[in-house]
Amino acid sequence: MTRPHLTTKADFLAWLGEKGIAHETRDHPPLHTVEEAQAHRAAWPAREREGAFCKNLFLKDKKGRLFLIVTLEARDLKLNRLAKPIGSARLSFGNPELLFEVLGVRPGSVTPFALVNDREGKVTVVLDAPMLEHGRLHYHPLENTATTGLAREDFLRLLRETGHEPLILDLVEAAAAPSGEGG
Numbered sequence: 001m002t003r004p005h006l007t008t009k010a011d012f013l014a015w016l017g018e019k020g021i022a023h024e025t026r027d028h029p030p031l032h033t034v035e036e037a038q039a040h041r042a043a044w045p046a047r048e049r050e051g052a053f054c055k056n057l058f059l060k061d062k063k064g065r066l067f068l069i070v071t072l073e074a075r076d077l078k079l080n081r082l083a084k085p086i087g088s089a090r091l092s093f094g095n096p097e098l099l100f101e102v103l104g105v106r107p108g109s110v111t112p113f114a115l116v117n118d119r120e121g122k123v124t125v126v127l128d129a130p131m132l133e134h135g136r137l138h139y140h141p142l143e144n145t146a147t148t149g150l151a152r153e154d155f156l157r158l159l160r161e162t163g164h165e166p167l168i169l170d171l172v173e174a175a176a177a178p179s180g181e182g183g
Contacts, residue, residue, distance in 0.1 A: 005104030005117040009141045012113055013148070019161055023150040024048075030144050032108045034073045037147075051136025051149060056110040058099050061088040066102060070112050070139075071128035071171060078175045085174035086126050086167060104142070111139040112155075113148070115162040125159060125166040132168065 006012050009025070016023050026048060031037040034055055041049055057069040059079070065088055071077060083091050096107050102122055103114035115123060131137065137155045141148040150158070159166055 007104050007142060009143045009146050012116065012142045015116060016148075016150075016158075019158070021150060021154045021158055021161075023148050023154070025141055025146050025148040027146045030108070032144060037073070048149075051138060052131050052134035053138045053147075054131055056112060056139070058094045058103065058110050059088075059091045060094040060098065061092075062090045063088075065089075066094060066098075066123045067091070067126055068103075068110070068112060068115065068123050069126045069128070069171065070131065072131050075128060075130070075172060077128075077171055081175035082171060085169060085171070085177070086124070088124075109140050109142060109144045111142060112159070113139055113141055115159065115164050118162065118164070121163055123164070125164045126171070127166045127168045128172075129168050129170040 006015055013023070013025060026044070028040055031040055037053065041053070053073050054070055055073045059067040059069060061067070061083065067086060067088060069077070069082070079091050083089060099110065100106060102118055103110070104117035105111065105114045112125065115125060132152055135152055136149050137152055138147050138149045140146065
């Protein structure tokens with residue numbers, strides 16, 4: 001019998017502890033957009049604002065393949081130009097039911113941490129290379145009522161722990177490449 005999805009912040013943080021992955025988590029009101037998050041963080045101490053804050057896109061292509069794109073929150077990605085660089089067919093957002101079925105989270109709480117729930121490896125993880133230039137990365141811990149920061153190396157280790165080998169490329173550059181190229 002497979003274990004149920006980790007669906008709470010507490011479950012996920014306990015999992016990080018079991019894996020020995022160092023992290024810091026800050027509780028806050030539910031944040032649904034990048035703009036809300038940026039406004040809320042403005043009052044945080046400078047030390048807690050260090051590193052990259054990210055956004056995550058749960059996508060499905062016309063062949064039914066699933067993708068989680070993880071990028072810096074300020075990056076402007078052109079979805080209609082990303083399919084070819086990431087090796088997919090036409091991309092669209094995955095619906096809330098599929099998101100919960102595969103990753104165990106709801107819209108507004110999409111996070112690469114939810115890959116802990118993709119035990120069948122259905123999701124291809126795509127990391128935007130500029131995000132990895134930062135030593136510390138921040139994501140929601142399965143709920144949009146907190147933000148968890150961890151070292152870049154620990155984030156990459158977390159992905160390996162979940163069985164996901166990420167595709168890493170500069171998504172803006174790849175989307176700008178002439179047709180037939182992609183990075």
